[in-house]
Amino acid sequence: MTPAIELESLHKRFGRHTAVHDLTLSVAPGTVFGLIGPNGAGKTTTLRMLLDIIRPTSGTARVLGEDPRTGGPALRRRIGFVPGELRMEGRVTGRALLDFYASVSGSVAPGRVDALAERLGCDLTRPVRTLSKGNKQKVGLIQAFMHEPPLLVLDEPTSGLDPLVQREFLSLVREARDNGQTVLLSSHVLSEIQQTADDVAVLSAGSIVARGAVADLRLGAVRRVRAVLTDADAEHVARDLAPLSPSHPVDVRTHDDRVIAHATIEGDIDPLVKLLARFHVAELVIEEPDLEESVLRLYGEDGGRAATRPNGGN
Numbered sequence: 001m002t003p004a005i006e007l008e009s010l011h012k013r014f015g016r017h018t019a020v021h022d023l024t025l026s027v028a029p030g031t032v033f034g035l036i037g038p039n040g041a042g043k044t045t046t047l048r049m050l051l052d053i054i055r056p057t058s059g060t061a062r063v064l065g066e067d068p069r070t071g072g073p074a075l076r077r078r079i080g081f082v083p084g085e086l087r088m089e090g091r092v093t094g095r096a097l098l099d100f101y102a103s104v105s106g107s108v109a110p111g112r113v114d115a116l117a118e119r120l121g122c123d124l125t126r127p128v129r130t131l132s133k134g135n136k137q138k139v140g141l142i143q144a145f146m147h148e149p150p151l152l153v154l155d156e157p158t159s160g161l162d163p164l165v166q167r168e169f170l171s172l173v174r175e176a177r178d179n180g181q182t183v184l185l186s187s188h189v190l191s192e193i194q195q196t197a198d199d200v201a202v203l204s205a206g207s208i209v210a211r212g213a214v215a216d217l218r219l220g221a222v223r224r225v226r227a228v229l230t231d232a233d234a235e236h237v238a239r240d241l242a243p244l245s246p247s248h249p250v251d252v253r254t255h256d257d258r259v260i261a262h263a264t265i266e267g268d269i270d271p272l273v274k275l276l277a278r279f280h281v282a283e284l285v286i287e288e289p290d291l292e293e294s295v296l297r298l299y300g301e302d303g304g305r306a307a308t309r310p311n312g313g314n
Contacts, residue, residue: 002065004029004151004182005050010059012045012206019045021206023059027199029150032173032183034193034214037203043186044084046203047155050184051081064151077106080144084155084186086136088128094139095124101143108146116142119168133160145172152176152183158192170196222266227276228283229259237261241275258282 005027012020020042027033035043048054049061052068061068066075088097095113102108117124122138131139137160144152152173158166166189173183173196187193193200194214202210229237237259238252244263251262259279265272269286276284 034197034200041203042206080149
């Protein structure tokens with residue numbers, strides 16, 4: 001089966017700066033592939049090369065079996081794209097703008113635009129220049145999904161969206177996969193990747209440092225914990241939580257007669273919870289760290305390269 005996306009030794013340099021280095025990657029059709037990494041990792045540059053917005057310095061890319069440099073408008077009509085920096089201006093309404101996009105991208109099923117607008121809570125009667133960032137993002141998502149292209153390339157697609165709309169977007173991604181479409185999703189939000197992606201590649205400094213199934217990469221293994229304790233003193237709390245160090249350093253401070261403990265935990269959080277149970281816990285927050293912290297903690301330069309070897313990565 002021909003891959004939906006196939007990259008071989010792809011490089012991109014801007015002067016002396018190398019944005020993408022020796023990128024080799026294959027994405028199977030009908031799957032959701034997550035491309036993640038910190039700012040400056042090369043994600044957006046890679047996506048732009050797939051769409052022939054910019055061209056590689058060396059190496060090859062094939063998208064839906066074609067070279068993006070020669071595929072032209074016919075290939076681009078088969079791709080739905082949401083850029084990382086979506087700009088919409090002018091007096092034209094959202095509906096008029098989508099009508100224009102439909103004339104460029106190809107036929108759209110009757111009622112498809114209205115159905116997507118209803119699901120995303122998007123008012124298409126307003127001029128796009130008056131829309132908030134989140135509402136502009138909704139129009140961008142509609143134009144990408146409306147013609148049901150074989151390939152969706154989505155660069156930070158939930159930027160500016162509220163949590164309910166983000167949830168609806170994830171449903172759209174899963175439906176696209178079930179419909180046989182391929183989705184390449186670049187995101188800073190780990191939960192989006194974990195809930196939708198079949199496979200993932202982690203980029204750092206323009207190179208793949210880890211690749212494989214989401215569960216195998218343990219992207220959710222690092223969590224930040226914040227506990228607010230009452231009827232306790234900081235010295236006592238620090239002493240009782242000391243067994244977690246040095247692998248899980250804990251920061252303990254006093255604020256307004258309360259003790260606040262911060263910890264970053266990799267793996268099982270049960271030992272921390274049991275230690276906290278010795279005190280009166282007024283608040284307990286467990287959250288996913290930002291992508292950069294999680295990826296770079298789990299896949300530093302040396303460990304990342306080692307992690308890719310079993311899967312044949314770079």
